[in-house]
Amino acid sequence: MAADRWIARCAAACTVGWACFGGPAARGVTLPTVNLSNSQGSYEGVYFVIRDVNAAPLSAARIAQIEESSVKTREFYAANSGGTYDLRYAHILDVPLTLDSNGRRIGDWIADAENYVRSQYGIEPESYHANLFDVSGTTPDEGQGWSGLAWIPSNNYAVQPDITSNWGQIVADHELGHRIGAPHAGAWRSINDANYTPYVYDYDAGAYVEYNQSVHGYQSTPLGVHRDEYGNPFDVMGNISHGHFNVHEKLNSLHWLTEDQVADPNELEEGVYRIYAHDDQQAYYSRRDDTYGVQDGYHADLLYGLTYDRRVVEYNNSRNRFGYSFQNVTLEYRTGKDGLQFYLDGAVLDLDPEGGLDRNNGERELEVGQTIREIDFGTAFYQGEEGVDFAALSSPPPQRPWEVMSSWLEFAVLGTGADSIGSYVELAIGTANYAVETGVFADLNIDGLLDRADWDIFTANSGVDLDTLTYTNRYLHGDLDFDGDNDYRDFLLFKLSYLELNGAAAFASMLAVPEPGAGAGLLILLWLGQRHRLRRPEGDAAIAGETLENVGSLG
Ligand SMILES: [Ca+2]
Ligand SMILES: [Ca+2]
Numbered sequence: 001m002a003a004d005r006w007i008a009r010c011a012a013a014c015t016v017g018w019a020c021f022g023g024p025a026a027r028g029v030t031l032p033t034v035n036l037s038n039s040q041g042s043y044e045g046v047y048f049v050i051r052d053v054n055a056a057p058l059s060a061a062r063i064a065q066i067e068e069s070s071v072k073t074r075e076f077y078a079a080n081s082g083g084t085y086d087l088r089y090a091h092i093l094d095v096p097l098t099l100d101s102n103g104r105r106i107g108d109w110i111a112d113a114e115n116y117v118r119s120q121y122g123i124e125p126e127s128y129h130a131n132l133f134d135v136s137g138t139t140p141d142e143g144q145g146w147s148g149l150a151w152i153p154s155n156n157y158a159v160q161p162d163i164t165s166n167w168g169q170i171v172a173d174h175e176l177g178h179r180i181g182a183p184h185a186g187a188w189r190s191i192n193d194a195n196y197t198p199y200v201y202d203y204d205a206g207a208y209v210e211y212n213q214s215v216h217g218y219q220s221t222p223l224g225v226h227r228d229e230y231g232n233p234f235d236v237m238g239n240i241s242h243g244h245f246n247v248h249e250k251l252n253s254l255h256w257l258t259e260d261q262v263a264d265p266n267e268l269e270e271g272v273y274r275i276y277a278h279d280d281q282q283a284y285y286s287r288r289d290d291t292y293g294v295q296d297g298y299h300a301d302l303l304y305g306l307t308y309d310r311r312v313v314e315y316n317n318s319r320n321r322f323g324y325s326f327q328n329v330t331l332e333y334r335t336g337k338d339g340l341q342f343y344l345d346g347a348v349l350d351l352d353p354e355g356g357l358d359r360n361n362g363e364r365e366l367e368v369g370q371t372i373r374e375i376d377f378g379t380a381f382y383q384g385e386e387g388v389d390f391a392a393l394s395s396p397p398p399q400r401p402w403e404v405m406s407s408w409l410e411f412a413v414l415g416t417g418a419d420s421i422g423s424y425v426e427l428a429i430g431t432a433n434y435a436v437e438t439g440v441f442a443d444l445n446i447d448g449l450l451d452r453a454d455w456d457i458f459t460a461n462s463g464v465d466l467d468t469l470t471y472t473n474r475y476l477h478g479d480l481d482f483d484g485d486n487d488y489r490d491f492l493l494f495k496l497s498y499l500e501l502n503g504a505a506a507f508a509s510m511l512a513v514p515e516p517g518a519g520a521g522l523l524i525l526l527w528l529g530q531r532h533r534l535r536r537p538e539g540d541a542a543i544a545g546e547t548l549e550n551v552g553s554l555g
C-alpha cells in the first residue's frame with residue numbers, strides 16, 4: 001500500500017538529515033502522507049470496466065482515456081484537499097459479465113464483478129480504497145434514476161455516463177465525494193410553484209401572505225423556503241458543476257480545513273478580516289512519488305471561511321408552534337466571485353437578486369459594498385415540505401427577529417483583492433443590538449436616552465475614518481448618515497435629534513459646560529464645523545432642513 005511505501009521513504013530520508021514530517025512541506029509542496037482517514041491519505045483503487053461477455057475487450061486506447069480522466073480527478077482532489085488526498089487507480093480491469101438481451105446488468109452484478117477480479121486477476125477488491133464500476137458499456141436499467149451511485153459505507157460506486165464526457169467526469173468525482181464522506185450540496189430556493197409556496201407574515205394585516213419579491217423585498221428565507229438537495233450550483237456535490245466542495249463540507253465532512261481556518265466570528269474581535277478563496281490552489285504532481293498534491297497547502301493561520309451555530313426559532317408542524325432550534329451559518333469565498341457565499345446548515349443561501357430563481361444561476365453572494373445582519377435571514381424558519389402549504393397549517397405568527405435574538409452579528413463586504421497567497425475578500429464583522437433598531441436616533445450608547453454620554457461618544461469619534469466598520473457600527477461611532485465618517489453633516493443630525501428631544505436650551509448648556517475630558521473632542525468638532533462652513537456657504541439651514549427620516553433612520 002502507498003502508506004507503507006511512504007513510511008519507508010520517510011524513514012530513509014530521515015537518515016540523511018531531512019525533517020521527517022516536513023519532507024515535502026520544506027520544498028513548499030504538500031503531498032498526502034500517512035493515511036489518516038477516508039478523506040486524507042494517498043490511496044489506491046480498482047477501476048472495473050464492465051462489459052458484455054460478447055463485446056470487444058478493453059482496449060489500450062480506452063485505458064489511456066480512463067487514465068486521462070484519472071488525472072483530472074486527482075488534480076481536482078489535490079486542489080480541494082490542500083494536497084492531503086489522492087486516489088490512484090492501481091488497476092484498470094476488463095470485466096466481462098453476462099448481461100441480458102438488452103445489454104442490462106442482471107443479478108448481483110457487483111458481487112459477480114468482484115469475484116471475476118479475484119479469480120481472473122488474483123486481486124482482492126476489498127483491499128482497495130475505492131472500487132469504481134464503469135457501467136457505460138451497459139444499458140441503464142428501466143427507469144434508472146441515477147447517473148452515478150455510491151453504496152455507503154462500502155468502497156463501491158458506479159458511473160453510467162462515459163467518463164470522457166464532462167458529465168461523466170463530474171459524476172465520477174461526485175461519487176468519489178460520497179465515498180469519502182461528503183453529502184449532497186443543497187441550496188435554499190424561494191420558489192413558488194405547484195410544490196412549494198413561500199410565505200411572509202404581514203404584522204399589520206395579522207396574517208400570512210404569499211411571498212412576493214416586488215411587494216416584500218428580496219428575502220432569502222421566507223417561511224416555506226425549499227431546500228433543493230442538489231441545488232448548489234458551485235459544488236461538485238450539487239448541481240451540474242465541477243466546482244470545489246464548499247467550506248462547510250471541507251470543514252465538517254472531509255476535514256481538509258480546520259476550525260482555526262474556518263473560525264467562529266463570535267470569537268473574533270470586531271474588525272476587518274481577510275477571507276481567502278478556498279478553491280484556487282494549483283495541483284502539483286510528484287513524479288518521484290507518483291502522487292498529486294499542491295504547491296502550497298492551506299495556510300494554517302489564515303481564514304478560508306467563517307462558521308458558527310446560532311439559535312433561531314423553527315416552526316414545528318406537530319406542535320403547531322415555533323420552537324427554538326440551532327442553525328449553522330457558514331461563509332466562504334470563491335475565487336473570481338464578487339462577494340461571499342452564505343450557507344445555512346450546509347445549503348447555500350441566495351443573497352443576490354441577480355440571476356433570479358433559476359436553479360443554475362451563479363448569483364448567490366453578498367456582493368462587495370453590501371452589508372447584512374443576521375436578523376435579515378432565517379431567524380424564524382420553516383423548511384417547506386413538498387406539497388404542504390404553510391398557510392394551511394394555521395401557524396401562529398412568527399417571532400420578530402429581535403425577539404429571537406437581542407443581539408446579532410453584522411457582515412459588510414468591503415472589497416476583493418489578491419496577494420502572494422491568493423485572492424481574498426475583505427469582510428467587516430460587527431455586532432449590533434436591537435436598541436439600535438428601535439431606540440432614539442443618535443442614542444450612541446443605546447440606553448434609550450439622548451444625553452451627554454452620547455455626545456461624548458460622538459465627539460470622541462469626530463473626524464475619525466469609519467469606512468471599515470459595518471453600518472451599525474458606523475452609526476454607533478457617530479456616522480449618522482452612514483457615509484463612512486463622523487463629520488459636520490453627522491453633527492447636524494445629532495443636533496437635530498437632540499433639539500427635538502431635549503430642546504435648544506439643553507443643547508446650548510451641554511455645549512457651554514463640557515465635562516472634564518470632553519474638551520478635546522469638542523474642539524476638534526468645532527474646528528471641523530468651521531472648516532465645513534468655509535466650504536459650504538449654504539450653512540446649517542439648508543442641510544438641517546432635511547428630515548431625519550430621509551437621511552438617517554435605520555428603519
Ligand atoms: Ca441570485
Ligand atoms: Ca451578482
Ligand SMILES: [Ca+2]
Binds near residue numbers: 447450453
Ligand atoms: Ca444614550
Ligand SMILES: [Ca+2]
Binds near residue numbers: 485489
Ligand atoms: Ca457621516
Ligand SMILES: [Zn+2]
Binds near residue numbers: 174178
Ligand atoms: Zn450523489
